[in-house]
Amino acid sequence: xxxxxxxxxxxxxxxxxxxxxxxxxxxxxxxxxxxxxxxxxxxxxxxxxxxxxxxxxxxxxxxxxxxxxxxxxxxxxxxxxxxxxx
Amino acid sequence: xxxxxxxxxxxxxxxxxxxxxxxxxxxxxxxxxxxxxxxxxxxxxxxxxxxxxxxxxxxxxxxxxxxxxxxxxxxxxxxxxxxxxxxxxxxxxxxxxxxxxxxxxxxxxxxxxxxxxxxxxxxxxxxxxxxxxxxxxxxxxxxxxxxxxxxxxxxxxxxxxxxxxxxxxxxxxxxxxxxxxxxxxxxxxxxxxxxxxxxxxxxxxxxxxxxxxxxxxxxxxxxxxxxxxxxxxxxxxxxxxxxxxxxxxxxxxxxxxxxxxxxxxxxxxxxxxxxxxxxxxxxxxxxxxxxxxxxxxxxxxxxxxxxxxxxxxxxxxxxxxxxxxxxxxxxxxxxxxxxxxxxxxxxxxxxxxxxxxxxxxxxxxxxxxxxxxxxxxxxxxxxxxxxxxxxxxxxxxxxxxx
Numbered sequence: 001x002x003x004x005x006x007x008x009x010x011x012x013x014x015x016x017x018x019x020x021x022x023x024x025x026x027x028x029x030x031x032x033x034x035x036x037x038x039x040x041x042x043x044x045x046x047x048x049x050x051x052x053x054x055x056x057x058x059x060x061x062x063x064x065x066x067x068x069x070x071x072x073x074x075x076x077x078x079x080x081x082x083x084x085x086x
Numbered sequence: 087x088x089x090x091x092x093x094x095x096x097x098x099x100x101x102x103x104x105x106x107x108x109x110x111x112x113x114x115x116x117x118x119x120x121x122x123x124x125x126x127x128x129x130x131x132x133x134x135x136x137x138x139x140x141x142x143x144x145x146x147x148x149x150x151x152x153x154x155x156x157x158x159x160x161x162x163x164x165x166x167x168x169x170x171x172x173x174x175x176x177x178x179x180x181x182x183x184x185x186x187x188x189x190x191x192x193x194x195x196x197x198x199x200x201x202x203x204x205x206x207x208x209x210x211x212x213x214x215x216x217x218x219x220x221x222x223x224x225x226x227x228x229x230x231x232x233x234x235x236x237x238x239x240x241x242x243x244x245x246x247x248x249x250x251x252x253x254x255x256x257x258x259x260x261x262x263x264x265x266x267x268x269x270x271x272x273x274x275x276x277x278x279x280x281x282x283x284x285x286x287x288x289x290x291x292x293x294x295x296x297x298x299x300x301x302x303x304x305x306x307x308x309x310x311x312x313x314x315x316x317x318x319x320x321x322x323x324x325x326x327x328x329x330x331x332x333x334x335x336x337x338x339x340x341x342x343x344x345x346x347x348x349x350x351x352x353x354x355x356x357x358x359x360x361x362x363x364x365x366x367x368x369x370x371x372x373x374x375x376x377x378x379x380x381x382x383x384x385x386x387x388x389x390x391x392x393x394x395x396x397x398x399x400x401x402x403x404x405x406x407x408x409x410x411x412x413x414x415x416x417x418x419x420x421x422x423x424x425x426x427x428x429x430x431x432x433x434x435x436x437x438x439x440x441x442x443x444x445x446x447x448x449x450x451x452x453x454x455x456x457x458x459x460x461x462x463x464x465x466x467x468x469x470x471x472x473x474x475x476x477x478x479x480x481x482x483x484x485x486x487x488x
Contacts, residue, residue, distance in 0.1 A: 036349060039291050052131075057291040058307045058385040 136416025311416025315424025338367025381410020
């Protein structure tokens with residue numbers, strides 16, 4: 001499974017939706033994922049890919065990890081995997 | 087209904103090993119937060135905290151006691167000794183039979199859990215010390231205080247996360263106020279600064295890696311502390327009859343439950359607890375000169391708390407002072423309200439308002455007088471102490487000058 005498919009799976013599970021209901025342009029808010037759901041999703045992603053995601057719930061905007069929509073999250077994870085696996 | 091006063095105070099925390107050291111540090115705006123020092127700290131993302139330094143259990147407690155006293159109990163016993171000796175009370179006969187101890191702690195003997203899990207899981211041992219259970223249980227500290235000081239009346243431990251101490255002191259207050267007990271020893275303690283304790287908090291992603299800056303626009307989370315605060319709550323006439331030095335009066339309290347979210351605070355719940363405490367104390371909002379804030383330094387708490395203060399106090403919100411001493415001693419979780427009560431006593435007794443240190447940038451959502459960075463001389467007659475816990479359980483105490 002690609003990184004993209006795995007992330008969509010994690011987000012769909014958190015949102016309690018079918019994978020097909022998750023679109024790349026969706027924001028987490030669109031999917032009904034609140035701040036606790038976000039922290040849980042980040043944990044699941046870190047576990048899945050064995051990476052560290054720099055994210056502080058107090059300043060989500062200034063974290064070095066873009067969570068503005070599903071595509072941004074996927075792009076960020078691809079970058080972190082490339083950085084942290086080298 | 088009886089009046090309730092405080093006749094003794096004791097503490098151990100990152101700012102000092104007793105009340106005078108702690109208050110001196112608060113007056114100076116000293117920061118007790120620094121690099122954490124314990125096993126496996128290098129495996130943590132969060133490496134700072136308000137750790138108690140130079141408090142050696144060896145020499146203070148004997149071998150038998152050490153096998154029964156978790157660090158949260160050690161702090162509690164030291165604070166209780168200071169408080170009860172200051173009060174000058176000896177518990178015997180009827181006084182002993184009716185006086186008790188109610189303490190708050192969110193998690194009890196966390197480092198005992200941590201050490202023994204390490205032994206059985208990491209080191210593969212199949213045997214632990216026989217006293218693990220009595221050492222880690224949440225009521226261990228209260229029980230040892232009762233045994234040490236012969237307190238035989240109503241005694242128990244309260245756990246409401248970050249409001250534990252305030253809920254405990256509210257109960258003790260109620261017991262003295264209604265005549266159920268002439269004296270109650272009360273407060274709380276916490277000691278989660280060990281690998282497992284901090285690792286658990288890390289997971290929530292609400293901790294700061296660099297500093298606790300309550301109300302500052304650039305705040306980025308809470309910082310954990312550890313320690314204990316213990317007080318002697320005494321019926322006013324009982325204290326007066328024996329010529330006790332009265333530190334202040336406990337005038338009222340209120341509790342509320344948000345019934346909303348397991349971690350996000352609610353403005354309404356906080357406001358109801360504050361206005362309830364004012365009503366219970368029979369004071370008007372404009373009599374309050376100082377609020378010791380919950381002020382955790384998280385984005386969510388500080389703006390919610392300021393909005394609740396604005397709701398409760400209206401225009402007077404701009405006249406009163408509100409500070410968070412967590413910026414100096416860190417967040418003591420279940421023990422935090424107890425240590426913060428010291429700042430309230432200092433305000434009433436000495437006319438010194440403890441500052442919110444680490445304050446760098448005004449936040450329009452926290453536009454109150456947060457006593458930034460430097461302590462201030464000010465005469466205040468009534469103060470509040472706020473505690474708003476995870477789980478939406480809030481407890482606010484109102485104190486008055488005597």
